[in-house]
Each structure stands twice: as C-alpha cells, then as structure tokens.
Amino acid sequence: MSSGVRRRSSVVGSASARCAVLALFLLGACGSPPPAPAIGSVAPYVYVGGALPALAEVSAATGVRRFVLSFLLAAEGHCAPRWSQGRAVADQALLAQAQQVRDAGGALTVASGGARGRYLEHACSTPHQLADAYGRALSLTGADTLDVDVERPVPVERVASALALARQRHGVSLVVTVPVRDAETGLGSQALALLRALDRRDVPVTANAMIMNLPQRDDWRRTLFAAAERVTSQLQRLWRLPDRSDAYARLGLTFMAGRNDTGPVTTRADARALREFATDRAVGFLGFWSLGRDNGDCPGLPTAVGHCSGIRQPVHAFTRSLAEGPRPAQPTVGRTAP
Template identity: 50%
Template sequence: MSIASLTVCLVTLSACGDAQSEQDDPVTAAPYVYVGDGRLGLARAAERTPLRRFVLAFLLSHQSRCEPVWNTGRPLADAHVLAEARALRATGAAVTVASGGASGTYLENTCATAGELADAYVRALDRTGADWLDVDIETGIPVQLVAEALREVQDRRGARISVTVEVLDERRGLPASATELLRALAWRNVDVVVNAMVMNFPPDNGWRVAMLRAAESVTDQIGQIWPSDGRDGAYRRLGLTYMAGRNDTGVVTTLADARALRDYAGEHDLAYLGFWSLARDNGRCPGERDAREDCSGLAQHTYDFARATAHVPEEGE
C-alpha cells in the first residue's frame, strides 16, 4: 500500500496477497517484535490473532560498520529469524523491518553515503521478504543523508516507508529534530507514514486523553509540512504506536485505551496503529510496578492487545 493508494502490490516481493489482506481494513495494525531475544513465534501469533503484519525490530550497525545486524548482534541472515519470517508470510501475513530504536549503534550513523545506507536497507528487505521499512529515530542522525537513502529505497523497491518518532507531550507533539527529517522527506517527495510514539511522556490529566491529544498535535504538524494534503490527508499520513500496559514512565495503557486508539484510527482513516510489543502482550505479571519486556503488568489474556488493536473482541468477551 501507499498513502495515495491502499492497493499497491509489490512486484519485487511476494507480498501481493499480504497487501490485499490489509486492504480489507484501511488502518494497518501491527505489533513490534523484538528480534534480539529470539522468542518470536510469529506464525503462531498470526494464526491466533487477526493481525496481518508484524514489525521485526531492530536493525543496527555491526561493529560500527555499514552492515545491518539485528539487535544483540544476531546476523541479518540468522537462520531462525529468516525461517520465522518465511513461516509468517506463509500464513498470508506481511513483514515490516525496523531500524534504529532506543539504543545501540545506528546504521544511519555509520553508513557514509545515502547509497550505502539504501543498500543496507534493501538487503534487509530482501532477506526477510519485507515490503515495509520503518526507521525508528530516537537519537541524532544525518538528516539529509537518511532522507536521500529513503528516497532511493522507495525508488528501487516501492516499499512502504514509515518514520517512527518520539512525542514530547500532548501539546508540543514532535520535537524539532523529527520535523526536520519530515521536511527533508517531504522535499524529496518521499511517501512516508509519520509514526508517532504515544508513550512515555508526561500527561496533563488522564493518559488516554493525553495520547489522543498528542495525535491531534502531531496531525497539526503534519499538516504544516504537507499543507496541500489538507486535514484528511494529514490523518491518512499519521501512524500511532503505543506501549501495551505499563510504560517505562509509570503510566499505564489499558485495553480500553487501546480500543479507544483503534476507534480513533478508524474514525480518521489513519495509516497505521501499532504497539510495543508482542512479547509484552500477556498477563504473566499482573500488578507489576515496573515496565518489563516480557509482560504488560496487567491482568489479561495472551494477545488481548493484538485483538484490541485489530478491533475485535478480546478473549472471553
């Protein structure tokens, strides 16, 4: 799919069936899957949930070289990861690969030229059979180089592209570093989804209201960067990613909050709704006061957030 048309099938990858399955619902929903710990279970999750896309995260630099590896140093061609991706695609679901993230040495900061960075991105897309590239920027990067590389990836592969960026708070929306990158992409006519992380910022009042207000603030900023799109077009370029359960800062995203975000996404025809992460989508640590990578901290059934994000009833309802 693309922002302008939600019916694009990629001729370079075997993903036309996947794009068609996502076409049934204009809001693409997907969880992030942390590749580093090796506990993926992608095909099983696809079979037990209505989600038709999963985001493999994160690609980083191998020993500060322009060579993509998964976090914790797993090679890009790791047999287990590639087998998981193949099994997932065999279910009819699709794969996104994400670079960057909260820590580690970024490819974006080690590749010397836009062409080299684009080559690294394309290798990751080709290896995994992915049709979507997500660039999660949580540190300083060479903006023009990254924007030029993404333009090249889009030209070479037709892959959908999203840029995942932090939210300062519900009123200020994106930081200047994020809007600088978006302006560089807009200048190059890169068809990009702006994926705002509605997590880990201080709310003025209730957390659900804060996330929705943040979405509106980011939509305002998108409208300033792509003014010809109008308000509806700004919404269609917007993605939201929340943290399931207890966030790192102590706020808690409940299943009701996830459903409210999904309703908002459907009402405004957003491009994307995601959550961090598949490994946290279970109730193994109800009442936990600190955010953990392997559970949400809530009393829930496994994959309840996946079902809420995809807008279907949770288990037991």
Template identity: 40%
Template structure:
C-alpha cells in the first residue's frame, strides 16, 4: 500500500522539510525466525463472535493537508476511516505520522474528531509500504505497546491496524498486540500482503496470523488485494485472491465455521491506477465490494480517500492525490458504500 510520499507528492510539510520517502518496501520471502509466543494461551480465533454486516473503512493519508475526510463525509455520509501511517520518529520508538509529524498533530486530531462527531470511528494504522516501522524500532514488546497506546490516545481511538509489508519481529509484535488488547480492550487488525490470486497471503503473513492466534490475540485479518501479478480480469483476480485468503484462514482457524471466519476478515484494494500496472475501475471496485459483502466479510477498504478524485485522468502512473482515471469526486467511496450496503439478492446498483 502506498504511504504518504507516493509518486513525488509534496505536502506543505514535505515541501518545508524537502523529504522524499521511498515508494515500496519488499516483503520478506520466508517465514519469520523470531521465537514463537507462548503457545499455552487459549486460542480465541474459533470462539469470537462475528460482527454483522460489511463495514466500509477507507484509508486516508493522515499527512495530507487539508485532510479530505470532512469533505468525504459531507459528500458520502461515510464517517469511518483508517488513518495511516504511524511510523517511528527520528528519536526511535516514538510514534509519528509518516515518521515526521507528532501523533498529536492538530490537523490530524481535528479530522478524526470531525468523523467521531458525526458518529463515525477512526482506526490508527502503523506500518505501510515505506518508512521506519515502530515494530522494528521499539526494543521490546512493552515499549511497542506503549507506542501503540500513545498513537491511539492521540486521536481517541481503540482501533489499531498493523499494516505489515516488510519483515517484523513476530514475537515482539504479537506480545505488544496482546498487551494492547488486554489492557485497553483494543480492536486489532492485521493488514497483510497477498502473493497472487492462487497463493493468497504471503508466507510471513500466514506466520503472523498463526502466531497471533496462538497468543490469544483476537485479530481481524485484512488482505491487501492489490499490487500482485494477474491474468484476465482484474476484478476476477481480486475476487479470486479474496476467496484464496478465506480458504487459508479457514485452515488456520479450523474451529470456526465459514461465516465466523469471513466476519473476522476483510479486503483492501487500491483505487484507480495501482503501483504495478493494474487499474481498478469503478466497476472493478463495485464487483469486489459486492463479492466481499456476499461472502460475509467484516470489512472492506481502499487506498485512499485522497486519491478518490479525477484530478489526473489518463496519468500513466499511480499518484498520491488522484486516481489516474476520469471520475467524479469520491466516486469510489460512493460505489463502495452502496455495494457494501446492498444485500446479495438486490443485484448491482
């Protein structure tokens, strides 16, 4: 998933600091070598009660100024969002937006409060496609849990998303997540990479889910159905990847029925032009979201609200601030909202 700098984007902050962040970070190919967490803890994966309905949670680049979130809520009524990405600051294990701004940055806090004031919710996402991860910088699980808590408290959230697109110390991350969940009652989501439609989640992603389950972390799993090789229809490839991930989660969590597995899973797509050449059209997005709804997935999201406009039609590469295709403002948010709300019997809207 793209992080704040994208394809040469310059926010007011980045112009001031002349900072450029790399575009993508490669995920490790093999399983983690970290020590496993305590396997004696009860596995909660098979017994957690599933939520009802499919919830739309679009991602937003929290460093954008001004934030597009109030305008999104005005235009679409959608008041839920995931704020990304919290990274380690220059001094080490200190949570910051994009590695630069403090998590208490007034503009970010104001945008979050605007949504919660409308009855929505905001989640805080760490990690992302580039930058220095808190997960790799904090020296132990206790300090990582404190950093997570500081980021959540800054915007008044209890909803933590850990977006893992590079190698992380699995045992440390899992123990920190368990602490945050036990001490704060936080909701935890693992947003993870997909190899392709046939293989689903990467090997390290599967390892992290298994380790979390063994440690008793009640984790929602969100698959990034973006930036992978495919043939044929892109909508079909994203949907096939979704089905592969659901099958993987069913194998990882054999004590839960299919509905419970799906309810604790989600997908996130990249709207418009993606980093590796595919273009997600409005029809593609609608098909994917309807498939997620039909399968009973708990959440669906996209990267990102700041790109949900037609400001750069026909641009051949992905951009941080527009979709690269002709569209009206917030067209993807509206399409995803309607597709997520439609019942399977209704057919396309």
C-alpha cells in the first residue's frame, strides 16, 4: 500500500463451524440463521507514523471495532521493532490509544512490512529473533492478530517459521497481506510461495489481497470484483478446498479509499458494493487503506496522497462503510458525493 505514505481470521472448514463463527459475530443461534452471511472482521489500516487519530472516538462514531496498526519496521536496520517514521514500539501515546480501544470492547491488529522502510523480516536473521520482535509489539499493544504485509521479497521459510512461532507463543490470528498483480493474474509467485510455506507447517492464515493500484480493465468496480474472484480461485487450489465458501472464509480484501496511486478512484459506492460482495460470500476480512485518508480535505486532487482521499466525502465515510450493511447508493450533493 502506498498513497503518499505507502500503502482474522478463523479457518472454517465446515458448515457447522461457519455457523458457530457467525453466531459469535451476530449474537444469533445456528438454529435461526441470519438473512445474510457475516464478514469475519472489518478494519481500516491506521498509519501510526504521523499524528494519531482518536481511535476510540472513531470507533464510537462509526461502529468499527478493530484497527490495523501499521507498520512495524526494523529500528535503524536492526532486529528490533519500531513503528513507521521512527515511532518507538512502546510509544506511550499509541499504547494509551490501544488501551482505550480494548477497554471499549474493540480489538487491534499489528501489521509489519508495507511499501517502504527496512523490514524486520530482513533484519532478523532467525525465525526466533523475528518471532521475538513480533511478540514485543503484540504484547505491548494487546493485539490479538498479526498481519505481515509483504510487498517486497522476503526470506519465505524464515518468515513462515516465525509466524508459526508467534501463533504458538501468543495465540494470535495470522494475516498475510499481499499485492494483487492484476485481475487476471491475481497473486504473484512471492505471495503464493509464502502461503505454501505456511500451509506446509499447518499454520492457518487469512490471505489478505490488496485489491488496489491494479491495471483497470474497463469498469473499476468490475476490476476489483474480478481480482477478488481470481484470488479466491488461487486460494481454493492452493489449500485444496473442495468448497469455494471455505476459500472465501480465509480471504481478506483490502482496497484503497478514494484515489489509488495508479489513478483509478474507489468511490464510496464502490466501498458499499465491496461490503455487499464480502457479506454475500462471508469473506474473512474487509479493510481499506487508510484511516488517515478517510476525509474530503483534498477533493479533485489528481495524485494520491497520505492525508486525504482525493474525493468529496464526509469524514470517516469509508470507515462507516465497513460497519454498515448493504444498502442502495444514495443521491449525493456537493461535498458529500462519492
């Protein structure tokens, strides 16, 4: 993910298991199925290298209860975690925000990697060192999910072993966030190699496809849907899943709010359509890049930047779209247009 600054997960193998997961999220009973399947989890990515938003207030205003803290990197090139732009991993302002989210019943994901900076995955020379680095951030923030955002080549076997160790030590869910090349190709060889390495270790993950910055085929929304379906087919094959619904349950989709780095614009109507797509298929995760861009402060800007979406919108409109159920697009006027 990029845009000026850059850029779970349960494994569900049967209808009864899926029903149990849905019951947890919807507070319903398996004897009375909901009218539509639920998404496993929704969350905006939060770039913590700049000014911190009031996450608990955003949660109260939008209904979103999970945030993805981004990104863990290597401090001065060493095997020691820090946040983007040099923010200390034990930064008190960030930890206070994390505590407030958890106190309000919310949850956090810690994300490493991203588009820029020295990766921990490169700086740490052994799986145990890398797992220790992940574990420090997980323990400090109280996060229950670890997301490894792999946008550059990494030592696949080392990372897979470290993720297995982190899951064993901390009991966290795991997400592997990977770029989508285009709607026809889907995931590239690097992403597939890491997912295969985790599969060999029997480590369950959500494969989170970055459906952003893609070549646009014709209509942008159809391009996003086609990319999502292509990745689902790849996952179903890779994990040898007889039921496509099981592949959807382990699929994540992350879009870029507003203007993408490559030019196309993901509108609020597109976000609602993606929410409906994910709900209909019971997708494991839906997110977007990023909370800091989720405002209408730079409508019409022809290039993507890190602090606004580039389109006319109310503040936190995309964040709200994650939590809201499907609904028809509303007519818009002036600054609140998609």
